[in-house]
Amino acid sequence: MGRTVTETGAQLSPVRLTTGRLEAFSDGVIAIAATLLVIELNPPAPGEQLWEAVAHELPAMAAFAVSFLTILIFWVNHHALFAGVRRADRGVLFLNGLILLGISFISYPTAVLGQALQTETHAGPAALLYGLVLLATSAAFTVLWAYLSRHPQLLHPGVQPASALRRSLAGPLLYGLASITALVNAAVALVVVALVAGFFALPPRWRGRGPA
């Protein structure tokens, strides 16, 4: 809030945006993307036994929970990235748009994967699609860090984009690993994605020494 920059006032296409409002808008999109996931879950069909129906829905629920927590991790990363951004130009705006597009899209491969795990048909391709969408979304973060490292004037003093760029490669690498796992077993790929979310959420002392 304190680092808003609105030098261009009432222009139709301002180069500089208040990062406060950009973050608030992004938060809105990410919160909605996470919460919308649940509408892909299906109540029991008429005549179906309730617990059987719920048990049948369990794989879709697992996919829902993993995607929900993954989107929360993306949100934390988004927050951490924009904590370092002093002002947003059009490139930041566009690349942030791609990140939000990716996050909004996650509900589609989640629904596909949940359905595939339920029906045990084409589960491998569904998990691969799921992994690739997460890979692309996390890669959009890396692209934005690469852009920021070439435009350091957009960053707060003291932010080191080169090391942030290197660390941001963890996302694409881990989701790439999950995608490769999907070629072997779909459920294991979902577990890998869950572990990635868990790893990011773990307190640092439980995962060795590190800057965070």
Added chain:
Amino acid sequence: MGRTVTETGAQLSPVRLTTGRLEAFSDGVIAIAATLLVIELNPPAPGEQLWEAVAHELPAMAAFAVSFLTILIFWVNHHALFAGVRRADRGVLFLNGLILLGISFISYPTAVLGQALQTETHAGPAALLYGLVLLATSAAFTVLWAYLSRHPQLLHPGVQPASALRRSLAGPLLYGLASITALVNAAVALVVVALVAGFFALPPRWRGRGPA
């Protein structure tokens, strides 16, 4: 807003998050979860009489209204909890994620219960599922208070996590009671959940002396 802490700047995985933005994001998820409940209500099928169709939908509407008010109560509790949090570490972030996951998930058992009350099939199991999801969601609040009571450095001075932890047990106990009631009668279980929401909303002088 005034107690944001961003010591780690542009790290990929910051331990400390601005609680202001964490609350705003959580508010977004909770508001969406409450508002999305309505899309489970079904307009009359073609050829159905309108008032008959509305009367037929009444149990689903009751489940909608009770879940809506319950989510509002969860929101108040969330607000009260974070009013005491000075800064969020990764554990707070993860446990808050579980709370949001639970609240987002409520629309599923609400839809199941509404449908079960309408068709008068497997209403007992549906109410039990509903009660257990509310139990788990309120238990996530208790777990977060337990975590905070073991990390008092995350709290504002003067906050007493031990008594907050004790009081937070009211949620799991009451939703546990609702779950047991569900084994006897589904509609009564829904009434119990409605009474819990009403109890939290009542002015203190109408429910005896108390700290609130």
Added chain:
Amino acid sequence: MGRTVTETGAQLSPVRLTTGRLEAFSDGVIAIAATLLVIELNPPAPGEQLWEAVAHELPAMAAFAVSFLTILIFWVNHHALFAGVRRADRGVLFLNGLILLGISFISYPTAVLGQALQTETHAGPAALLYGLVLLATSAAFTVLWAYLSRHPQLLHPGVQPASALRRSLAGPLLYGLASITALVNAAVALVVVALVAGFFALPPRWRGRGPA
């Protein structure tokens, strides 16, 4: 933002809520309720001519647009009301919850009315249901003003709840009129609701002298 009151800190059930966060949460619910309306519109069925399908959908689109603008008017009234509230107690919280419940629910009678106008079956009862839901929602505002007029310590100095309460009766009266009109003609009732929204949006000099 400047009038937040958090005297009770980390209690589980605080009597006093920051009105800033209560407004932000309410804004979220109202924005979602307005935007969700559109998912009730149906793309053409396979084989249907596009313009015929769009023309066939026009009554549902009219209901969508009228409900959207009506929810915006409710939002303005909500904003005006909370501009006068200094702090929120549990009664304000609960009555605000009823307002939000009503606004969230509007998509249901909107879908019913749109479908009824399309199929030209039970349009009268559908318009009556629509009018009654708007009547109930606007009456919740009146009840909240009545509550505030009996608890003036919750208001900012200078706010006159008695006259606000009188003016707030316009909503229930106008939506009551729309409901009565529904008994005669459904489309005319929708026009009446549209005129109410237009009346609130009109600049004051176009509707005679008035305080606003």
Added chain:
Amino acid sequence: MGRTVTETGAQLSPVRLTTGRLEAFSDGVIAIAATLLVIELNPPAPGEQLWEAVAHELPAMAAFAVSFLTILIFWVNHHALFAGVRRADRGVLFLNGLILLGISFISYPTAVLGQALQTETHAGPAALLYGLVLLATSAAFTVLWAYLSRHPQLLHPGVQPASALRRSLAGPLLYGLASITALVNAAVALVVVALVAGFFALPPRWRGRGPA
């Protein structure tokens, strides 16, 4: 946030609204409208091959992505416009409501276009409908600038509404061009809309000299 104006306090129908809250509410509607687009995408039908199903869904995904980015551009324009607004009167409120109505409605022609491109039936009319809705939405911005240029007291000092009004004509002109293209080829019309979004997002040095 710093330019809120609440002179009318607790009136039911205030002429002046805090632009901060008006912007936050509009942000919410726009974020939801963008994120809701994804629910129009359909997972594979039972028995369908996954990659075939995804390939079959590609036109709908393209329409989703283009509409998503277009809504983001509308958001930037909305932000730029309100950066110049000092206070909102009822006319601003009403015209802003029309802008939000248009943006919320975009998911409908997007779904229609996606379906038409998939089934290769009535794709031309669907693209025309799509272009016309974008034309109408961007025209609402022009109307709001025209209103503001006739009410300069609502603007911050230094804002030049006449030139902003001229520049705001780019939207209707470009979407009018897309609509005309739709009469020839639906896919090309979608590409034109994508190019408009890309043009707005391009850094200024890549598109010749200009004020932004």
